Amino acid sequence: MKSTRGRHLTVPCTLLLFMLTLLCTPAAFSAANEETEDKAPGITMADQATKEKKLWITTDHSRLKELQKDFRSGPEITQACLSCHTEAADQFHKTIHWTWKAYTDDKGRVFGKGGDSINNFCISTDHMQDKGCLNCHPGWGTKTEVVNCLNCHGQKSINWEESFEDLEAFKESKDPDEKEIANEIRGNIQAAVQAVVRPERQNCGACHFKGGGGDGVKHGDLDTSLTKPNKALDVHMGSDGQNFECTRCHTTTLHNIAGRVYTKPAATERKSLIEDDLTTKITCESCHSSTPHKSDSKANDHTDKVACQSCHIPEFARVNPTKMSWDWSQAGKTKDGKPYTTEDEFGKHNYMSIKGQMKWAKNVKPEYFWYNGSISSVTVKDPIDPGQVVQVSHPLGSRDDANARIFPFKVHRGRQPYDKVNKTLLGPMLSGPDGYWTTLDWDHALTVGNAALGVPFSGEFDFVDTTYVFPITHMVAPKENVVACNECHTRDNSRLASLAGFYMPGRDQFSLLDSLGWILVLGHLLGVAIHGLTRMFTNGRKEGK
Amino acid sequence: MSVKKMITMYLYTRYERFWHWLQMVLIFVLLLTGFEVHGSFHFLGFDEAVEVHNTVGLTWLVAFAFFMFWVFTTGEWKQYIPTTKKMFQVVLYYSYGIFRGESHPVPKRKEAKHNPLQRLVYLSLAAFLLPVQMASGFLYWGYNSWKAWGIDWLTLDTLAFIHTAGAFAILCFIIVHVYMTTTGHTVTAHVKAMITGWEDVEEGEVQEWEKAGTKQPAA
Numbered sequence: 001m002k003s004t005r006g007r008h009l010t011v012p013c014t015l016l017l018f019m020l021t022l023l024c025t026p027a028a029f030s031a032a033n034e035e036t037e038d039k040a041p042g043i044t045m046a047d048q049a050t051k052e053k054k055l056w057i058t059t060d061h062s063r064l065k066e067l068q069k070d071f072r073s074g075p076e077i078t079q080a081c082l083s084c085h086t087e088a089a090d091q092f093h094k095t096i097h098w099t100w101k102a103y104t105d106d107k108g109r110v111f112g113k114g115g116d117s118i119n120n121f122c123i124s125t126d127h128m129q130d131k132g133c134l135n136c137h138p139g140w141g142t143k144t145e146v147v148n149c150l151n152c153h154g155q156k157s158i159n160w161e162e163s164f165e166d167l168e169a170f171k172e173s174k175d176p177d178e179k180e181i182a183n184e185i186r187g188n189i190q191a192a193v194q195a196v197v198r199p200e201r202q203n204c205g206a207c208h209f210k211g212g213g214g215d216g217v218k219h220g221d222l223d224t225s226l227t228k229p230n231k232a233l234d235v236h237m238g239s240d241g242q243n244f245e246c247t248r249c250h251t252t253t254l255h256n257i258a259g260r261v262y263t264k265p266a267a268t269e270r271k272s273l274i275e276d277d278l279t280t281k282i283t284c285e286s287c288h289s290s291t292p293h294k295s296d297s298k299a300n301d302h303t304d305k306v307a308c309q310s311c312h313i314p315e316f317a318r319v320n321p322t323k324m325s326w327d328w329s330q331a332g333k334t335k336d337g338k339p340y341t342t343e344d345e346f347g348k349h350n351y352m353s354i355k356g357q358m359k360w361a362k363n364v365k366p367e368y369f370w371y372n373g374s375i376s377s378v379t380v381k382d383p384i385d386p387g388q389v390v391q392v393s394h395p396l397g398s399r400d401d402a403n404a405r406i407f408p409f410k411v412h413r414g415r416q417p418y419d420k421v422n423k424t425l426l427g428p429m430l431s432g433p434d435g436y437w438t439t440l441d442w443d444h445a446l447t448v449g450n451a452a453l454g455v456p457f458s459g460e461f462d463f464v465d466t467t468y469v470f471p472i473t474h475m476v477a478p479k480e481n482v483v484a485c486n487e488c489h490t491r492d493n494s495r496l497a498s499l500a501g502f503y504m505p506g507r508d509q510f511s512l513l514d515s516l517g518w519i520l521v522l523g524h525l526l527g528v529a530i531h532g533l534t535r536m537f538t539n540g541r542k543e544g545k
Numbered sequence: 546m547s548v549k550k551m552i553t554m555y556l557y558t559r560y561e562r563f564w565h566w567l568q569m570v571l572i573f574v575l576l577l578t579g580f581e582v583h584g585s586f587h588f589l590g591f592d593e594a595v596e597v598h599n600t601v602g603l604t605w606l607v608a609f610a611f612f613m614f615w616v617f618t619t620g621e622w623k624q625y626i627p628t629t630k631k632m633f634q635v636v637l638y639y640s641y642g643i644f645r646g647e648s649h650p651v652p653k654r655k656e657a658k659h660n661p662l663q664r665l666v667y668l669s670l671a672a673f674l675l676p677v678q679m680a681s682g683f684l685y686w687g688y689n690s691w692k693a694w695g696i697d698w699l700t701l702d703t704l705a706f707i708h709t710a711g712a713f714a715i716l717c718f719i720i721v722h723v724y725m726t727t728t729g730h731t732v733t734a735h736v737k738a739m740i741t742g743w744e745d746v747e748e749g750e751v752q753e754w755e756k757a758g759t760k761q762p763a764a
C-alpha cells in the first residue's frame with residue numbers, strides 16, 4: 001500500500017514542477033536576449049535611417065570671389081549671398097522665421113508673435129514695434145528689411161552692428177594703431193562672412209535656447225546645455241552618441257523648417273520612413289516606427305495613447321534651470337528710489353524691478369495633457385474671464401481624439417496685466433524710451449503698447465493669473481532613465497493623476513467595491529476563526545465526557 | 546453517539562490532485578500579482594506584477610481547458626450536479642453538529658466526493674465565478690485589440706470592476722475552503738487526501754442518488 005501511495009505522489013509532483021518551470025521560462029528567455037544585445041526594432045530602424053548621414057559640400061565659400069570684398073554693411077553681405085543663391089531671400093521671406101506670423105483666421109486674428117498672439121513672458125512684440133524683441137529677428141540688427149543669412153548659416157558669431165560702426169569710424173584714420181584696428185575688424189568680418197555652414201546648434205540656439213530674453217527662460221527642454229550635450233541629457237544630440245544637429249530632425253523644405261508647433265500640428269500624419277521615405281523626420285515615429293519596443297513589450301500597447309516623450313523625458317531642465325513663473329504685478333518696486341534685482345540659488349534673477357517676481361527650477365517633472373499637435377492660444381483681441389486662470393496657450397485634444405496622445409508639457413505660470421473694462425489681455429511696450437523697462441509706468445507702457453497693436457485700452461487695468469504651455473520634446477533621456485510604469489500606475493502622486501475620464505490600472509479603484517471587498521474578506525477570516533475556536537472548545541469538552 | 550469504523554478509500558486520481566495543486570499555485574500567484582496591479586500593495590513592482598499576472602493568467606486558461614476536457618470525458622461533471630437533498634442537514638452539521646462531534650451527514654465516497662453544499666459551491670465556482678474571472682481577465686489582457694475584436698463598446702472600468710469583484714469573491718472562497726480542510730476526522734485528513742489521493746472515511750452506505758452516473762429520481 002505504501003509504495004503505491006509513493007508512486008501516486010511522485011508523478012503529479014513532477015508534473016507540477018514541470019509546469020512551474022514552464023511558467024518561469026519567459027523570464028529566462030528575455031534575460032538571455034539581453035545578453036546577446038538584441039536591439040528593440042525601433043532602435044534598429046532609426047539606426048538604418050541615420051546610417052548614411054554624412055553630408056558633403058562642393059563649395060568652399062572662403063574661395064568665392066564674391067565673398068572676398070570689403071564689406072561695409074550687412075545688406076552688402078546679403079547681396080553677395082543672393083548673387084548666387086538667387087531665390088533664398090524670396091523663400092525665406094515667406095517663412096514664419098521671417099514673418100513671425102503663423103496665419104490669420106476668419107475673425108481677422110493674426111496668430112504668431114509678430115501678430116496678435118501673446119504669452120506670459122514679455123507678453124507681446126507689439127506688432128514687432130517693441131525693438132527689444134527684434135534681437136532674435138533674422139535681419140541685420142533690429143532692422144527688418146534685409147535677411148541676415150549668417151544668422152543661421154554663419155559659423156562665426158560676431159557683433160555685426162558694432163563691427164561695422166567701428167570700421168566706419170577707423171577706416172579713414174591716418175593713425176597706424178587705428179588703421180591696424182580697422183584691418184583687424186575687416187579681417188574678422190571677412191572670416192565670418194566666409195565661414196558658411198548648414199545651420200548648427202549654436203545658430204538655432206542663439207534664439208531658441210534663449211527665447212524670452214535669456215538662457216532657458218522659455219522652453220525648459222531647450223537651453224544652452226544642448227549646445228554640447230552628453231548622451232545622458234539628450235540621446236540624439238549627445239556629442240558622445242549620435243551627435244545630431246537640430247536639422248537632423250527639423251528637416252527643411254524651401255527654408256520652411258519642420259517642427260513648428262503654433263496653433264497647428266508640426267506634422268499632420270504619423271508615418272515612418274518605411275511608409276514614406278520623403279516624410280519629415282520631425283516625429284519620433286518617422287525613424288522609430290509606432291511600435292518601436294521589443295515585440296513582447298507592453299510599452300508598444302501604449303503608443304496609441306501615450307506620446308513617446310511622456311516616458312522618455314522624465315524631467316526637463318536637467319542641466320540649466322528654467323523659468324517656471326513670472327509675476328508682473330510685483331514689478332516696479334524700488335530701493336532708495338532705484339530699480340534693483342535679487343538672485344536665487346541658481347544665480348538667476350528672481351526679482352527685477354523692471355520685470356517682477358520670477359521662479360526658476362531645475363529637474364522639473366512635466367505636466368501631462370491630451371495633445372493632438374495643436375495648441376489653442378489667446379490673442380490680444382480675445383475676451384478673457386479674469387475670475388479664472390487664463391490659459392494663454394493650452395494643448396488641444398482629448399482621449400476620444402485618435403490623433404491625441406498624453407504628452408508632457410512645461411506649464412509657465414504668469415500674472416500679467418489685463419484691461420478691466422474691455423476684458424482683454426494687454427501688450428505693454430517694454431523696451432525703448434516709452435517702454436516700461438525705462439519708465440516703470442504701467443499706464444504709459446500699456447497705452448503705447450496697445451496703440452502699436454491697434455487694440456483699444458480703456459486705461460483701467462489689473463493683473464490676472466495665466467498659464468502658457470511648452471510641449472516637452474527635447475532632452476530625450478537614455479532608456480535606462482525612462483519613466484517607470486509605477487510612476488503613473490500608482491495611487492499616490494501618479495504623474496497622470498490629473499487626467500480623468502478613463503480607468504488606469506494601479507491608479508484607479510472603485511472605493512466602494514474595495515471597501516466592501518476587504519470587509520467581506522475580513523468577515524470570512526473572522527467567521528472561520530470563530531468557527532475554529534468553537535470547535536476546539538467544544539471538542540475538548542466532548543473528549544472530557 | 547457511536548464511533549463508526551474508519552475505512553481508507555482512494556478518492557482523488559492523479560490528474561485531479563495535480564489539477565488541484567496547480568490551480569492552487571496559479572490562483573495564489575494571480576491574487577498576489579492581481580492585487581498588486583490593483584494598487585493594494587507593493588511587492589514585485591507594477592511592471593513585473595503585470596507580466597507575471599498575464600503569463601500565469603494565460604497558463605490558467607489553457608490548464609482550465611484541460612480540466613474541462615477531463616471533467617466531461619470522465620463523467621466527473623456529474624459530481625457537480627446541484628441538489629437540495631440533505632442540504633439542510635449539511636448546513637446544520639457545520640453550524641451545530643460539528644461542535645458536538647457528530648458524524649458528517651453525507652460522508653465522502655468515490656462516486657460522491659462532494660456533499661450538497663460542496664456541489665453548489667464548486668458548481669458556482671467552476672461554472673460561473675472562475676469562467677467570469679478568466680473571461681474578464683482575457684479581455685483585460687486583450688485591451689489593445691478591442692477595436693479589432695469589435696468590442697470597443699466595452700469600457701475598461703466596467704471590466705476592471707468585474708475582475709476585481711471576482712478576485713475578492715475568490716479570496717473569500719479560499720479563506721473558507723482552506724479552513725474547511727481542517728474539518729476532517731483529523732485536522733490534516735483532507736489535505737493528506739488531496740496529496741496522496743487516499744482518505745480515511747467513516748464507514749457508511751452511499752445513497753443511490755448521490756452516485757455519479759445515476760439519475761436523480763424526480764422529486
